[in-house]
Amino acid sequence: TKWVYSFGDGKADGNAGMRNLLGGKGANLAEMSSLGLPVPPGFTISTEVCTHYYDNGNQYPAELKAQADAALAGLEKALGMKFGDPADPLLVSVRSGARASMPGMMDTVLNLGLNDITVEGLAKKSGDPRFAYDSYRRFIQMYGDVVLEVDHGHFEEILESAKDEKGYRLDTQMTADDWKAVVEQYKAKVEEELGKPFPQDPQEQLWGAIGAVFGSWMNQRAIVYRRLHDIPASWGTAVNVQAMVFGNMGDDCATGVAFTRNPSTGENLFYGEFLVNAQGEDVVAGIRTPQSLTVQGREAAESDLPSMEEVMPGVFAQLMDVREKLEKHYRDMQDIEFTVQQNKLWMLQTRNGKRTAAAALKIAVDMVHEKLIDRTEAVQRVEPSALDQLLHPTLDPKAERKVLGRGLPASPGAASGKVVFTADAAEAQAGRGEAVILVRIETSPEDIHGMHAARGILTTRGGMTSHAAVVARGMGRPCVSGAGELRIDYAKKLMYAGEAIVKEGDTLTIDGASGEVMLGEVPTIQPQLSGDFAELMEWADGIRTMKVRTNAETPADARAARKFGAEGIGLCRTEHMFFDAERIVAVREMIMASTEKGRRLALAKILPMQRQDFVELFQIMKGLPVTIRLLDPPLHEFLPHTDEEIATVAKAAGVDAEALRQRAVQLKESNPMLGHRGCRLGISYPEIYEMQARAIFEAVAEVLKQDGDTVTPEIMIPLVATRKELDILKAVIDRTAKAVMEEAGQQITYLVGTMIELPRAALKAAEIAESAEFFSFGTNDLTQTTFGLSRDDSGSFLKTYEDQGILEGDPFQSLDTEGVGELMAIAVERGRKTRADIKLGICGEHGGDPASIQYCQEVGLDYVSCSPFRVPIARLAAAQAAI
Ligand code: ADP
Ligand code: MG
Ligand code: MG
Secondary structure: OOOEEEEEOOEEOOOHHHHHHHHHHHHHHHHHHHOOOOOOOEEEEOHHHHHHHHHOOOOOOOOHHHHHHHHHHHHHHHHOOEEOOOOOEEOEEEEEEEOOOOOOOOOOEEEEOOOOOHHHHHHHHHOOHHHHHHHHHHHHHHHHHHOOOOOHHHHHHHHHHHHHHHOOOOHHHOOHHHHHHHHHHHHHHHHHHHOOOOOOOHHHHHHHHHHHHHHHOOOHHHHHHHHHOOOOHHHOEEEEEEEOOOOOOOOOOEEEEEEOOOOOOOOOOOEEEEEEOOOOOHHHHOOOOOEEOOHHHHHHOOOOOOOHHHHOHHHHHHHHHHHHHHHHHHOOOEEEEEEEEOOEEEEEEEEEOOOOHHHHHHHHHHHHHOOOOOHHHHHHHOOHHHHHHHHOOEEOOOOOOEEEEEOEEEEOOEEEEEEEOOHHHHHHHHHOOOOEEEEEOOOOHHHHHHHHHOOEEEEOOOOOOOHHHHHHHHHOOOEEEOOOOEEEEOOOOEEEEOOEEEEOOOEEEEEOOOOEEEEOOOOEEOOOOOOHHHHHHHHHHHHOOOEEEEEOOOHHHHHHHHHOOOOOEEEEEHHHHOOOHHHHHHHHHHHHOOOHHHHHHHHHHHHHHHHHHHHHHHHHHOOOOEEEEOOOOOHHHHOOOOHHHHHHHHHHHOOOHHHHHHHHHHHOOOOHHHOOOOHHHHHHOHHHHHHHHHHHHHHHHHHHHHHOOOOOEEEEEOOOOOHHHHHHHHHHHHHHHHHHHHHHOOOOOOEEEEEEOOHHHHHOHHHHOOOOOEEEEOHHHHHHHHHOOOOOOOHHHHHHHHHOOOOOOOOOOOOOOOOHHHHHHHHHHHHHHHOOOOEEEEOOHHHHOHHHHHHHHHHOOOEEEEOHHHHHHHHHHHHHHHO
16 A cells, blocks of 8 residues: 655645545645645655554554655655754654644644754754754754643743843844753753653654654544534544755745635735744744735734835745646635745645635635636535625624724624633533623634634734634634733733723623724624625526525515515414514414304404515515415413413403413413414314415405515415315315405415425325425424424433434434435425425425535425525525535
8 A cells, every 4th residue: 555645846646636645735735746836845644544543553554664764765865865964954844634624733843853963963054053953942842742742831931031031022032052052951851751851863753743643633622623523533634744944044034824815805815924034833823923925914904014025025926926826726715834945935835725704705706707717616615604604793883882902803793792711611601692702812722612602702912814813714703813902811810901901701892804892792783795795696596496485474584585585485484473462462362262253253353463464475575475384383372371461361352360261271281382283273273274364365465456466375284294184274275265356356376285394294295295285394393203302302412412423413403314304205205296296395494504405405395495594595505505
């Protein structure tokens, strides 16, 4: 087996398509190398080695050593240097890289190959002892931390006190001798901690680092990250061993990171930061304030530090050239890492850049206009659930704000919540349903669970590419980073903002679009849905085959849904129209009536109000289909509870309060969700459904008369288990339709159908379809009844089920395609066999969930229906499902 893949010098064994085997980093290093970009040579040990290692009791494959030795010999030959050579040592970095990018999860070791002897060689050869000893101390620090697991705090302490002693502020003030002294102290500390000296043998160093990378695949941070992002442990990581290039050799050297376009807004502007005379992670670590790459970026950041464009124009030109080549080649926005050694640019990494939803949208649309990608690809580039971020409110510009400070606009969106200072507190309080803002000096991978739980993240240190910023953008959390005027005291759980003091539990608002941090909760406004958004949606609409409707019963919801592009109503729950304060008395009167006559009297009061509801909905929907579900919830839910409520209903109905109380007791059910509800109500009290049908038909007649719009209502009977139930109720509806048509002198077209929300209905779909003109899958109840799992009570134990791997996720959020899905497939097949043109839709919560929408496409539904805010998500998801 081939375990090791070399790259460099315009060639490579691998390519970008081999990311499963080489990891993202290795595959793209190979690809860049083949493209002729300047990449320091190296080799990649494949992810199969990692899998082999864990499958075989932490043993490497037997051939690995020989293959790695050969690859290293190749490197030595290419560079004319030798690993461990005392005069001119080849140094390497050892870098991890999994299939999916896992920022900050795995640790890299730089400058490997240095020891007490080779450091002298490096000093002589480079003519720069300061650089050599700086590199050596970095190596001991990283190797000590990552491989030897010596607490990095020790190294920081030694460095801090060395600087204090000399009265230095910056690392750059340290001289060669200063670093040399630090190296001695580092080595002594390692020996003190481990009881053995820091390893001097480069081979031992190399294999120690490789082992540490494979080991880090199973560290806690990596495991948490994989869990949050659904990355299987079986994928494994690759290890990249690469010749070092040095950004810390003086003022014509630098290191930096960049995005080929703005990852926050998507603007087609080069965007990045760099540090002169620095190495590796210095930019991200926030040790010094980084400088912008472009003049434009410097101006936007209001920085007084010059940009690369100004101080290193030659290098900047090389970088611009690489930017263009990469975008042309990858046809996507890239996130790159580079180092400049003596004015020569070296590329160390490229990958598709993480971006906000707004940026994803803009980049996808722009790239179509730039002819880099086509519309179908653009539609696939935007994560449907990420649209949520764009549909979310921003701060009302007119609202009053008490600004405490300002940081960088690291991830857009506004968020308010109570201040917490630790990730654990964020998780705990969010678990109790509170909105929290996680406030940290800076974040690290240990904080990810808290960042996930928080509504927003605020840090006082770090730039646009800091951990907090990158992770927040990926998660879609608003984030303000590097708000330097604010000071945090973790011990006292306080944040100081000038004169003001913010305590844990105080409410803050952050605006990730402007970087402002405000005291209290600031009101927000709705987003604009024009421009790029509208354009991408139009492309999605051109691709999808399923229609998207909305679940709505109020005019406000119906209007919002139309604005979001809903093509009709898939579920109008009439009971929501009954709970209105004005109507509830009449509704209760109807339910409590013990005779048909009593019920009809009460229903007569409700009829005009219900008719008006439908008139309004039909007017908003302008001839689009409207599915109306007749009364569904258990009677139980409408019962009056307090003495006062009973007295009011008794008075309205003209009956005795005591008799009414008795009736309420009689109507109580012990298992209402499986009790007197749905079509069972219609069967026992047909006059209720008759009134509702009359209200619908009279509204249709009125809208036709008033506006000339023809509405074809789809009347839906809930909770049907047998065809007979449907037949009886359909007869009531048909009879009412006929009566209204005669009274109004108009022809009315309508459909009668049913929900499929009981397993029996799914199984008997062939028979039910004899009477039903459409099916709508009520997947909330269908999930509930298929699992025998109460949706209202399952929260307390579902988490345990997920933890133990019994269920992959909450089946009420994402459809259980295996079980509930199979029932749907059965119903679709049997229903269509009886009635080929039967209309099929879904109206459960799942209708707005992208994974469930994918399944709806697979089983061949005609439409999905979801809450108004999810309509755009469903439109995009339906398009992706159709591709
Ligand atoms: P991460 O995945 O955390 O970004 P990397 O392996 O990319 O880790 O490396 C960490 C830092 O070290 C990056 O800034 C990278 O550019 C730098 N680096 C890695 N390898 C080399 C090398 N061979 N020469 C110079 N810098 C390197
Ligand atoms: Mg990197
Ligand atoms: Mg239901």
